[in-house]
Amino acid sequence: MEKIQQRPIEIPQASHPLAEVGNVTKKVRKRILLKDVSFAVEQGEICGLLGPNGAGKTTLIRVMTGLIRPDSGDILIGGRSVVREREAAVANVGAIVESPIFFPYMTGRENLDNLALLHPNLPDRKARKRRIEEVLEVVRMDKRADEKVKTYSLGMKQRLGIAQALLGDPQLLILDEPANGLDPMGIRELRELILKLKTEFGKTILVSSHLLDELQKICDRIVVIREGEQVFSGSREEMIGSSGSLEDAFVEMMTR
Amino acid sequence: MSLLVNENIEGVRFARVLEAEWRRLWKRRPVRLMALTAPAASLVSAKYLLSQNALLDPALPEYATAGNVPVLALAEMLVTAFSGMMLVLAGLTVTEEYRGGQLRMGMLRAVSLTRIMAAKWLACLSFVLIQLALYFLSSVVIGRFGFPNPASYPLFYEAGTVSYAQGIFYDLAYYGLAALALAVLLTVFFWIATIGRSSTAALGTGIGFLLLSYAAPTLLNYFRPLLDAGVYMRMYFLSLLMIEWEGLAATLANLHGLAVWNFGVLAGYAILFGGMTAWAWKRRDSFE
Amino acid sequence: MNNKNKVGLGNMVRSEAQRVFKRKRTWAVLIVYMAFALLECVFLTMMNTSFYDPRRSVALDSLNTAPFLLRELAILMNFVVIPMLAADSFGGDVSSGALRTVLIRPVSRAKLFGVKWLVLGLTVGGLTLFTWAVGTAFARIAMPAVEETTLMGAGRLDSSGALGFTLGFYMLAFCVFSALIGIGGVVSRVLPNPVLAYVGILAVIVGGLYVSDRLSFLLSVSDSLFRFLGGIPGSDASLAWMLCAMLAGCAIIGTWSWQRRDWTQ
Numbered sequence: 001m002e003k004i005q006q007r008p009i010e011i012p013q014a015s016h017p018l019a020e021v022g023n024v025t026k027k028v029r030k031r032i033l034l035k036d037v038s039f040a041v042e043q044g045e046i047c048g049l050l051g052p053n054g055a056g057k058t059t060l061i062r063v064m065t066g067l068i069r070p071d072s073g074d075i076l077i078g079g080r081s082v083v084r085e086r087e088a089a090v091a092n093v094g095a096i097v098e099s100p101i102f103f104p105y106m107t108g109r110e111n112l113d114n115l116a117l118l119h120p121n122l123p124d125r126k127a128r129k130r131r132i133e134e135v136l137e138v139v140r141m142d143k144r145a146d147e148k149v150k151t152y153s154l155g156m157k158q159r160l161g162i163a164q165a166l167l168g169d170p171q172l173l174i175l176d177e178p179a180n181g182l183d184p185m186g187i188r189e190l191r192e193l194i195l196k197l198k199t200e201f202g203k204t205i206l207v208s209s210h211l212l213d214e215l216q217k218i219c220d221r222i223v224v225i226r227e228g229e230q231v232f233s234g235s236r237e238e239m240i241g242s243s244g245s246l247e248d249a250f251v252e253m254m255t256r
Numbered sequence: 257m258s259l260l261v262n263e264n265i266e267g268v269r270f271a272r273v274l275e276a277e278w279r280r281l282w283k284r285r286p287v288r289l290m291a292l293t294a295p296a297a298s299l300v301s302a303k304y305l306l307s308q309n310a311l312l313d314p315a316l317p318e319y320a321t322a323g324n325v326p327v328l329a330l331a332e333m334l335v336t337a338f339s340g341m342m343l344v345l346a347g348l349t350v351t352e353e354y355r356g357g358q359l360r361m362g363m364l365r366a367v368s369l370t371r372i373m374a375a376k377w378l379a380c381l382s383f384v385l386i387q388l389a390l391y392f393l394s395s396v397v398i399g400r401f402g403f404p405n406p407a408s409y410p411l412f413y414e415a416g417t418v419s420y421a422q423g424i425f426y427d428l429a430y431y432g433l434a435a436l437a438l439a440v441l442l443t444v445f446f447w448i449a450t451i452g453r454s455s456t457a458a459l460g461t462g463i464g465f466l467l468l469s470y471a472a473p474t475l476l477n478y479f480r481p482l483l484d485a486g487v488y489m490r491m492y493f494l495s496l497l498m499i500e501w502e503g504l505a506a507t508l509a510n511l512h513g514l515a516v517w518n519f520g521v522l523a524g525y526a527i528l529f530g531g532m533t534a535w536a537w538k539r540r541d542s543f544e
Numbered sequence: 545m546n547n548k549n550k551v552g553l554g555n556m557v558r559s560e561a562q563r564v565f566k567r568k569r570t571w572a573v574l575i576v577y578m579a580f581a582l583l584e585c586v587f588l589t590m591m592n593t594s595f596y597d598p599r600r601s602v603a604l605d606s607l608n609t610a611p612f613l614l615r616e617l618a619i620l621m622n623f624v625v626i627p628m629l630a631a632d633s634f635g636g637d638v639s640s641g642a643l644r645t646v647l648i649r650p651v652s653r654a655k656l657f658g659v660k661w662l663v664l665g666l667t668v669g670g671l672t673l674f675t676w677a678v679g680t681a682f683a684r685i686a687m688p689a690v691e692e693t694t695l696m697g698a699g700r701l702d703s704s705g706a707l708g709f710t711l712g713f714y715m716l717a718f719c720v721f722s723a724l725i726g727i728g729g730v731v732s733r734v735l736p737n738p739v740l741a742y743v744g745i746l747a748v749i750v751g752g753l754y755v756s757d758r759l760s761f762l763l764s765v766s767d768s769l770f771r772f773l774g775g776i777p778g779s780d781a782s783l784a785w786m787l788c789a790m791l792a793g794c795a796i797i798g799t800w801s802w803q804r805r806d807w808t809q
Contacts, residue, residue: 065648068806091549091650101641106566111645117559118649120549164645286740300754336750340743347739456636457569459742460628464576467623471616478591 018043018092018204019172024063024073032228033059034070039223039233041172041206046198048219049208052254056228057208058098061176064206065095077172091120095174100161104150108141108160111149112167119168135163138201139193154181162193173197175207179214187214194218216246224253231256268367270375277375281349281383290341291383294390297337301329302398309403317410323423324409325399326392327430327505333391334434334500335466341387342442343462345380350449351458370537377446384438392431396424413509426508433504440526441496447533469497486512493518496525551651553659559646560656560663564633573625574671580620581675584613585682592688596696596774597767607693607706609683611713611766613675618717618765622724625671627745629664630728635741638732638809647807654799661725661798668721676714680707697774709773716769719787720761724749726794733801736809758782 017040026034034056041047051057062068064075066086075082080089102111109132116128136142139159144152152160158178165173175194179187195218197203209215215222222239224232231253232239236246243249281287305320305328312319320328350373353359359369408417411426418426445462452458473492480488489512493503499518507518564570588594588604594612595601604612637643647653694700698709724745731744752759757779761768771780 062807067644067647068808069804087650087652088549090648093648095648097644097648098641102645103563103566103637103642104640105568106562110562110566114559114562115645115649117555117562118551118646118651120551120650123552168649286735286737300751304754340746344739344743347742348737352739454569454632454636455739456628456631456742457572459631459739460569460573460624463623463627463746467619475587 017041018078019064019206020076021060021064022074022076024060024070024075026059026063026068026070026228034063034225034228036073037225037228037230038073039230041204041221043171043204044198044202045220046194046205046207046218048215048222049206049225050212050215050222050250051208051210051225053210055210055225057210057225058176059228060225061095061097061174061206061208064174065093065097066090067097091168092170093172093174094165094168094170096158096161096165096176096178097174098176099180100157100164102149102157102160102164104148107146107148108152108156108163109136109145111160112136112145112164115164116167121168131167131169135166138166138197139163155183155186158182158186158190159193166197171202171204173203173205175205177208177210179209179211191218212247212250224250226254270371273367273371273375274378277349277372277379278382281345281376281379284348286344286348287383290344291387293337293341294387295394297333298329298391298394298398301332302395302402304332305329306402314404314406315410317412319409320399320403321409322399322403322405323418323420323427324411325403326395326427327412329395329398330391330431330434331501331505334437335497338384338387338438339441339466342380342384342438342445343459345383346442346445346449346462347452347455347459349376349380350446351452351455354450355452355454368537368541370534370541373446373450373533373537377442380446381439381442384442385435388431388435388438392427396427411509412505413511415505415509429508430504433507434500436522437496437500437504440522440529441500443526443533444496444529447529447536450533450536466497469495473498489514490517494521496521549650551649553655556651556655556659557663560633560659563637564629564663564667567632569632570629570667573628574667577617577620577625577671578674581613581617581678584616585678585686587616588612589686595767596770597764600696602696604683604687605690605693606684606687607690607701607703608695609687610676610679610710611695611770613679614714614717614769615766617675618720619763621668621671621721622749622762622765623746626664626668626721626724626728627742629667630725630745631732631738631741633660633664634729634732635736636738638807639736639738641809644807644809653802657729657798657802658795661722661729661795664725664728665722668725669718672714672718672721676710680710696770697776713769713773716773716783716787717765719791720765720769723787723790723794724762726791726798729798730794730801733798733805758786761786 019041021037021039024034024037025032037060049057049060059068063070064082066082066089069083075089077089078092082089103114106114112132112135113128116122116132122128122131133142136145139162141156141159141163144156149157149160158181162175162178165175179190182190191214194205194207198205207215207219216236219236221235222232223230239249240246241249243252302325305325308318309320317324318328359372405420408419409423410417444465448461448465449458452461473495476488476491483491493499493506493514499521503514503518507515588609592604593601594604594615602608646656692700692702693706695706695709698705701709727748728741728745731748732741735741735744749762752762761780761783768780768783771778772783
């Protein structure tokens with residue numbers, strides 16, 4: 001894993017956070033999916049996106065990865081606009097959106113090889129091969145990589161999902177409900193992996209979940225949305241605030 | 257009392273399974289949109305029949321009049337629109353649900369796959385028959401108001417001349433036969449959807465079946481001089497597609513004694529493909 | 545972003561080609577098509593006759609046979625091969641959600657659409673070339689040998705003239721197939737579910753007949769091509785224009801919708 005560590009990490013100027021979500025609004029017909037959501041993710045931190053099912057977390061992640069366009073507002077990643085210069089902006093992003101779905105007729109390694117072809121920073125076969133081995137090792141999937149994806153358990157698919165997100169060595173990782181379908185051991189392993197990606201590889205991570213304790217153990221910052229509206233953005237300590245516990249604070253936000 | 261207990265052991269009543277399948281079918285947006293097929297298709301074929309009338313001698317049975325519009329319009333759409341509709345239904349409800357793993361939910365509820373499939377077949381058939389009825393009604397209306405209505409007109413294959421009222425009964429008999437042929441074709445498609453590894457492969461095979469059903473009789477045409485007329489017609493109507501296309505009128509006219517033959521062919525297809533489908537699901541019930 | 549930071553077209557094509565050819569059913573349908581191409585050869589030797597269109601028959605010989613393979617095979621191509629490949633490639637991967645992993649990468653989506661069209665075009669082009677080659681070789685071996693032949697619209701042709709005509713015929717047929725792939729791309733954007741995409745493509749082919757006779761070439765490929773090349777006045781005289789309009793229309797609608805529309809699958 002030394003190779004990854006040796007790569008210089010481009011740190012944007014101190015005044016610029018790595019990702020800025022600015023006044024993002026998205027409507028589908030008359031339904032408001034996101035309303036004026038704004039927050040920033042600083043370089044090197046883990047930001048938790050918290051909200052009940054159907055709050056708009058996946059929609060926000062789709063907007064941030066350029067899968068859908070906001071009606072108004074913008075997202076800057078490394079100073080580049082996802083709306084106006086998507087390709088440049090998402091070159092710095094790796095993501096799992098909604099759930100890790102792969103081409104089921106290929107093996108894990110073939111899926112990674114297929115997707116690695118689409119990264120400008122992996123121009124030749126040798127670089128791709130090396131990178132694929134690196135990411136497989138990070139997520140500890142090297143043993144089963146040559147089996148067809150349709151034989152994988154959900155936990156393995158989640159890990160392969162993280163592997164494909166890491167392919168382009170992005171600064172920002174966006175993980176949508178990565179703990180979905182994992183057993184307690186799997187959740188613990190995932191937590192350790194996310195912390196390792198932050199501390200060892202210097203990744204900035206946005207992770208969404210509807211599970212409170214999953215996030216509170218790893219996040220530096222928490223953004224809470226409810227029915228498409230942002231109800232909180234701040235540090236973990238700020239969120240606990242006067243309520244005494246994160247759970248109480250969350251329940252209070254949801255029932256307010 | 258004992259009956260009730262037995263019923264609980266057997267699992268859910270079939271009517272409930274059928275109702276659930278019908279609701280699931282009707283919940284799909286594409287299926288709801290597809291419900292517009294019949295009225296739309298009858299308008300399209302009426303437009304076509306009007307353009308054809310300009311080229312035809314009014315004394316011919318192909319000349320569209322108020323009485324025979326339902327039959328002519330159906331002959332036009334039975335092998336295209338209705339086949340397409342049934343392929344969609346079989347692909348969506350059988351192949352996609354089974355290969356996509358959605359059927360596992362059903363299996364947990366103590367209903368066997370064979371019963372679910374039987375319910376799906378009935379639900380799809382009901383949908384198609386409702387469409388057929390709608391098609392009949394709209395072409396009767398279009399025929400009455402958009403086409404000439406002579407005192408009498410000739411039927412196909414010299415089956416006689418009829419008045420408008422007699423013609424409507426002929427039309428109803430024709431639609432009854434069409435319903436039977438559709439049920440058999442749906443059975444074939446269900447078998448193809450059962451063995452298809454993916455929905456596109458199933459559709460490709462289904463279309464392949466239709467193309468072969470068209471190609472074989474066409475090929476047979478080259479050997480026509482070598483064959484006795486009755487034998488030729490029998491071989492020709494071994495094709496399900498040809499029964500749908502030309503065989504329904506031939507059955508009603510009992511051309512060359514074809515009525516019994518065509519019913520036999522339909523029954524043969526139904527038993528063969530129905531049997532293979534039932535066998536496949538029974539196997540899956542016991543081994544999965 | 546400078547060019548160094550862009551993904552090369554070659555890599556995009558390889559990536560898409562991997563996805564197409566890792567599907568077993570792609571191989572299955574290619575093999576079925578090729579088997580039918582060989583059967584068609586046997587069929588033509590037995591018949592020794594084919595048709596420009598329902599009204600004009602022609603005696604087959606060693607020079608003029610090749611185009612007539614398409615009279616039946618084009619139907620297999622337009623009703624089975626192309627709808628299947630297009631529904632899987634443009635629709636199936638999208639509706640399963642697997643294509644999300646591609647769409648979030650730093651590559652242009654307009655190019656992704658173009659690359660999909662290109663890869664399917666090359667695949668179908670390969671089959672078209674195969675049909676031409678098999679037809680040409682087979683005719684020279686098994687059909688009555690002649691020095692000269694006639695083909696509708698081209699008059700009397702010698703060996704090289706006939707070769708030129710058949711090549712032109714197959715190139716035009718390839719354009720028709722490419723247009724249908726493009727239609728598959730557009731239909732799948734509206735109906736990404738592969739079942740609906742497949743039937744949607746068929747609906748365009750069959751429904752086109754009711755819209756205008758000028759669109760009948762999607763159904764009766766070889767008859768229309770012969771009438772067009774033969775300069776027969778009528779609905780197929782405008783075939784080249786219709787093809788260009790179709791190709792351009794699909795290219796514009798396809799690239800625009802891949803670039804601009806929301807990806808909610």
